[in-house]
Amino acid sequence: MSEVKKIAVIAGDGIGPEVVAEAEKVLKVTEEVFGYKFETEHALFGGIAIDEKGTPLPTETLDICKSADAVLLGAVGGPKWDTNPKELRPETGLLGIRKALGLFSNLRPAVVFDCLKDASTLKPEVLEGTDLIVVRELTGGIYFGEKFRRQSEQGEEAVDTCAYNVTEVERIARQAFEIAAKRRGKLASVDKANVLETSRLWREVVIRVSADYPNVELEHVLVDNCAMQLLRRPSSFDVIVTENMFGDILSDEAAMLTGSIGMLASASLGEGSYGLYEPVHGSAPDIAGQGLANPIATILSLALMFRMTFGYEDAAAAIEAAVAQVLDAGHRTSDIAVDKSKAISTSEMGDLIVAAIRK
Numbered sequence: 001m002s003e004v005k006k007i008a009v010i011a012g013d014g015i016g017p018e019v020v021a022e023a024e025k026v027l028k029v030t031e032e033v034f035g036y037k038f039e040t041e042h043a044l045f046g047g048i049a050i051d052e053k054g055t056p057l058p059t060e061t062l063d064i065c066k067s068a069d070a071v072l073l074g075a076v077g078g079p080k081w082d083t084n085p086k087e088l089r090p091e092t093g094l095l096g097i098r099k100a101l102g103l104f105s106n107l108r109p110a111v112v113f114d115c116l117k118d119a120s121t122l123k124p125e126v127l128e129g130t131d132l133i134v135v136r137e138l139t140g141g142i143y144f145g146e147k148f149r150r151q152s153e154q155g156e157e158a159v160d161t162c163a164y165n166v167t168e169v170e171r172i173a174r175q176a177f178e179i180a181a182k183r184r185g186k187l188a189s190v191d192k193a194n195v196l197e198t199s200r201l202w203r204e205v206v207i208r209v210s211a212d213y214p215n216v217e218l219e220h221v222l223v224d225n226c227a228m229q230l231l232r233r234p235s236s237f238d239v240i241v242t243e244n245m246f247g248d249i250l251s252d253e254a255a256m257l258t259g260s261i262g263m264l265a266s267a268s269l270g271e272g273s274y275g276l277y278e279p280v281h282g283s284a285p286d287i288a289g290q291g292l293a294n295p296i297a298t299i300l301s302l303a304l305m306f307r308m309t310f311g312y313e314d315a316a317a318a319i320e321a322a323v324a325q326v327l328d329a330g331h332r333t334s335d336i337a338v339d340k341s342k343a344i345s346t347s348e349m350g351d352l353i354v355a356a357i358r359k
């Protein structure tokens, strides 16, 4: 009998509740098939929390997340709250929850499913075999550096500063090496060490940490070159680790290799095994409430949770195999369907994946 794992479930706004409901079906079937035990607790977050509790991130929600082993999040936000003051906006809650939970890295796998190769703008032969993961530092760099305006001789001037300390670089480097060691053993560390001092420190620390991982092959790639190589030879990458802003840009670039935002999972991790798992997409207000959303990104986020937080590789692999099988059989939600008239609904897609896991 395995121990009971606690999962905080936050459906959020827009299509959030629809896609999370499908992931919960998958959670249930993995209990039946693999004998794992989960206890879920639902919490309010984002727009719905603003409406019901007057804040995007109620203390109660944070308590539920902190007492859980992992968090599954749908998506938050929508036009209804867009004109609210900053502290009453759903995105403010997103930054707040990451900070409060000590999450310092964001992981985005980009996997090209064979049968969806045509959905990308790149040539199928370039994409063949692409299965990479971008590990982005989340707490430092230019986004969080000191910012100010001043008068210069040529008029008003704006300044953003970029800072990284050894501790911040070391913890993410270690995490990336650990992830690479469990995959194909290749790590690309991306920086701009030819011009940036923070990048020179980044590289020094990565090299130092690499001594502890002799089985991981390390390459240093300059960020501009990495942007090109991602389009030229995506399948040659295994794990890419980089600082906050480079990671923001490169992870979006990598995401487009796969074709649809409805397929992309993500994890945000801190120290230890704790993690927050969510689809990359937002609340998609344009299609909310119509059963049109693709639940695969959220279901694959659950698979990531099984692998990274719980070490349930069998269940993670079974979910991923079920998704591939359902896609191979030709089933599509409208975002990935060529013939939209044959598209299936959110819950039909969830049910097919559940059935494939059960087999």
Ligand code: NAI
Pocket (backbone or CB within 6 Å): 015, 019, 074, 075, 076, 077, 078, 079, 091, 094, 261, 262, 263, 278, 280, 281, 282, 283, 284, 285, 286, 287, 292, 293, 294, 295, 297, 335
């Ligand atoms: P979005 O990702 O919600 O939607 C972009 C486009 O992709 C839309 O046309 C949408 O219909 C489509 N799409 C997204 N997910 C899909 C899925 N699972 N299946 C099928 N189609 C899908 O991004 P957008 O429109 O920029 O933002 C909408 C709201 O979501 C905003 O309020 C934004 O702030 C919020 N947002 C929240 C995020 C989060 O909760 N982590 C992340 C990104 C945006």
Ligand code: MG
Pocket (backbone or CB within 6 Å): 248, 249, 252
């Ligand atoms: Mg971005």
